[in-house]
Amino acid sequence: xxxxxxxxxxxxxxxxxxxxxxxxxxxxxxxxxxxxxxxxxxxxxxxxxxxxxxxxxxxxxxxxxxxxxxxxxxxxxxxxxxxxxxxxxxxxxxxxxxxxxxxxxxxxxxxxxxxxxxxxxxxxxxxxxxxxxxxxxxxxxxxxxxxxxxxxxxxxxxxxxxxxxxxxxxxxxxxxxxxxxxxxxxxxxxxxxxxxxxxxxxxxxxxxxxxxxxxxxxxxxxxxxxxxxxxxxxxxxxxxxxxxx
Amino acid sequence: xxxxxxxxxxxxxxxxxxxxxxxxxxxxxxxxxxxxxxxxxxxxxxxxxxxxxxxxxxxxxxxxxxxxxxxxxxxxxxxxxxxxxxxxxxxxxxxxxxxxxxxxxxxxxxxxxxxxxxxxxxxxxxxxxxxxxxxxxxxxxxxxxxxxxxxxxxxxxxxxxxxxxxx
Numbered sequence: 205x206x207x208x209x210x211x212x213x214x215x216x217x218x219x220x221x222x223x224x225x226x227x228x229x230x231x232x233x234x235x236x237x238x239x240x241x242x243x244x245x246x247x248x249x250x251x252x253x254x255x256x257x258x259x260x261x262x263x264x265x266x267x268x269x270x271x272x273x274x275x276x277x278x279x280x281x282x283x284x285x286x287x288x289x290x291x292x293x294x295x296x297x298x299x300x301x302x303x304x305x306x307x308x309x310x311x312x313x314x315x316x317x318x319x320x321x322x323x324x325x326x327x328x329x330x331x332x333x334x335x336x337x338x339x340x341x342x343x344x345x346x347x348x349x350x351x352x353x354x355x356x357x358x359x360x361x362x363x364x365x366x367x368x369x370x371x372x373x374x375x376x377x378x379x380x381x382x383x384x385x386x387x388x389x390x391x392x393x394x395x396x397x398x399x400x401x402x403x404x405x406x407x408x409x410x411x412x413x414x415x416x417x418x419x420x421x422x423x424x425x426x427x428x429x430x431x432x433x434x435x436x437x438x439x440x441x442x443x444x445x446x447x448x449x
Numbered sequence: 450x451x452x453x454x455x456x457x458x459x460x461x462x463x464x465x466x467x468x469x470x471x472x473x474x475x476x477x478x479x480x481x482x483x484x485x486x487x488x489x490x491x492x493x494x495x496x497x498x499x500x501x502x503x504x505x506x507x508x509x510x511x512x513x514x515x516x517x518x519x520x521x522x523x524x525x526x527x528x529x530x531x532x533x534x535x536x537x538x539x540x541x542x543x544x545x546x547x548x549x550x551x552x553x554x555x556x557x558x559x560x561x562x563x564x565x566x567x568x569x570x571x572x573x574x575x576x577x578x579x580x581x582x583x584x585x586x587x588x589x590x591x592x593x594x595x596x597x598x599x600x601x602x603x604x605x606x607x608x609x610x611x612x613x614x615x616x
Contacts, residue, residue: 210577218511218582221467227505257466372524386496392488392520 215239215246220253317354318439319408320347320388334441340399344443346370346391346408348383354410354437355380357417359424360395361405362445366425368417369395369406379414397445404443411436457494464510465490471511475518475575477552485517508586511576512568519567522556562601569597 210216215236222228223236240247321332324343338344346358346369357380358370371381372393383389397404407424409415412435423431430438465486472482489510493500500509555575559567565587572583580594587594 216576216578216582217467217470218507218576218578218586221464221511222505222507224467225463225505225507227507253470256470372520384496384499389492389495390488392517393524 211245213239214243215249217249217253220250224253224257316439317348317350317408317410317437319358319406319441320349321345321406321441321443322347322390324394332443334443336443338397338404338443338445340397340401340445340447342397343394344397345394347388348391348408348410349387349389350383350385350410352385353382354412355414356383357381357409357411357415357420358391359407359409359417359421359430361407361424361428362398362400363402364400366421368421369393377414378417380409380411380417382414397443399447401445401447404445406441406443408439408441409433409436410439460493460506461490464506467507468510468514471514471576472518475515475571476521477549481521485514485521489513489517504585504588511572511586515568515571519559519571522559558605562604566597566601566604569594570601573598573601 219228219236223233228236240250321336322345323330323332323336323338324345325339325341332338348356350356356370357368360367360369368378370391370393371379407430409420411433415433415436420431420433430440468486468489469482472485473479476482476485493513500506559570562570568587569583572578572586578586580591580598583594584591
C-alpha cells in the first residue's frame, strides 16, 4: 500500500471536517486550534479546504429539493453531476408498460417485498414494469421495497445462463446481503443488458437468512425454475430483450 | 435527526462538500462522485433512522461514502457497469488527489481486499486518518484497527514477495 503524506501529529481532513461541522468537543477543539497556531502546513490545508467547501456551496443547488416527491417532478440541478443519471427518485420517470400486459406489480400481494426497475437508454431514464421491452446495451438499475430488513439477492435467467446480479461482489461471501427496510430504495449498481434476445427473468429474493446463492443459481440455470427457498419471499420480474434496432 | 427540509438542507451544506471531496479522490470521476453523494444524502433523507446518533454525523457520512465508493470500484470489475452519463472510464480528478496511474493501482488493491480491510485501507491510505479516527468511524477499538492494518500490510508484503518469486 501507499505511504502517508501527512506528517505525524498534523491534522487530518477528517478532523477539519468535524471542526467545520461543529462536532468537536471543547478540549479537542482547543488542541486542534493550538496545533494550527504553530503549524503552517495545517493552516494552509485548513484554508484550502475552506476555499474548496465555499466553491462547492456556490455551485450547489438548494437541496431542500431532495424531497423525493419534488425530485420526481423535476430533474433538479444536482450537486455536481449535471446531466448525470442519478438515483431513481431524482430522475424524470416515464412509466413504460406494453399495452395489453398487466403490470406485475398489480398482481402482487400488498405488503410483500418487491423489486423495481429503472432503465437508462442513451440519455433517457425511465421506470419500467415487469413485461417491458428492453434493448441490448440498456442499463437496468434496481430498487426494492420491503417493510422489514431482509437479506436480498437478485438473480437473472436468460436463454443462456443464470447469474447473480446482487450482491455484486465477493465481499458478501456469495450470500444474500442484508438490506434495511425501505420503499423504492435504489441499489448501488446497474446491469448492462447483453445481446441475448428473449425474455430475461429477474428474481428478487427477500430472505430471513443470508442464503448461499451459488446452489440457487446453479439449480435455476439447470432446471430453468427457481428452487423453493424456505424463509424467502420472491418477486419475479420479466424483461423482454429485443435486439438493438 | 429530523427530516424537515430546513434541517436537511443545513446538514447537506455542512457535509456534502467533504463527502464529494472524498468520493472524487476515491473514484477519480466527478460524475461518479456526484452520484455517490446524491445517493448517500437522498438515502439519508428518505431513511433518517439509519443514522442512530451514536457517532458524529461526520463519521456516519464518511462511512456511507466509503461503502458506496467501494461498491462502485468493485462493480467495475464485473460485467456490471455503473450508470454513467458521460464517461465509460475513470477520469482523473482535477483536484488534489491521485494520478490516474495511482488510482488504478489503488482500485486494484481495494478490489482485492475483503471487508472490512477495504474500508480500513481507504481511511488509512487515502484519507490518512489516525488509528483513533478510524476506530471511531468503524465503531471498534484502536487495537482492532491496528490488527486490521497489520493484516493489510501482511497481504501487501506477501503479494510483493509472490511477484518477486514470479519474476
